[in-house]
Amino acid sequence: MATAIVTGGSGGLGLAVVTELRRAGMAVSALGRTEADLTDPAEVQRCFAALEVPDLLVCAAGLTRDAVVARLNEDNWDEVLAVNLRGAFFCARAVAGAMLKRRSGHIVFISSHSALHPPAGQAAYAAAKAGLLGLTRSLAKELGPRGVRVNAVLPGFLETPMTAGLKPEIRAAARAAHVLGRFNQPTEVAAFIRCLHFELAGTSGQVFNLDSRVV
Secondary structure (H helix, E strand, O other), X not given: OOEEEEEOOOOHHHHHHXXXXXXXXXXXXXXXXXXXXXXXXXXXXXXXXXXXXXXXXXXXXXXXXXXXXXXXXXXXXXXHHHHHHHHHHHHHHHHHHHHHHHOOEEEEEEOOHHHOOOOOOOHHHHHHHHHHHHHHXXXXXXXXXXXXXXXXXXXOOEOOHHHHOOOHHHHHHXXXXXXXXXOEOHHHHHHHHHHHHHHOOOOOOOEEEOOOEOO
């Protein structure tokens, strides 16, 4: 049976990915905050050592601490980078060696529209998510010769707990920026990731923007 590990597996998008992959017949390990501190490299190694080497790793763990630079303190900056970028690197590193030996595997990083078109007040999150794009392309070149794929997905604005607390005017402005006048659903993004893994076996090093913002 094909296997997958999904970090952030208890979040809005992560849970949808877990559900979709299980529906596709995969055995999925969902890693939320209660299962592992992904910002601790030693804990990541211990956690992943106890799991079967996955056919697919989806790095969906993430958080925001938005603030203008004058009010963005060092702790918040470090926390956002630690979860969104460092944690994803630790997880990818934990599976890369075994995937190389097996000559197969797939790593998917969940980045963000903010990586390419960051709004004001989101410096930490945008920097972290942009870092994932560089990580995607570098690892794709490094791991590709032995059959390991690496891709990035920009899910777009989703109806999840992460966005539920935004002010109505911010949500309205975000919706107006979409030419289709609607947001993606986590289930739609999860279906794309399933398709990317199972049906696009020749695709690596790519960044997929899934929403309808045209900039």
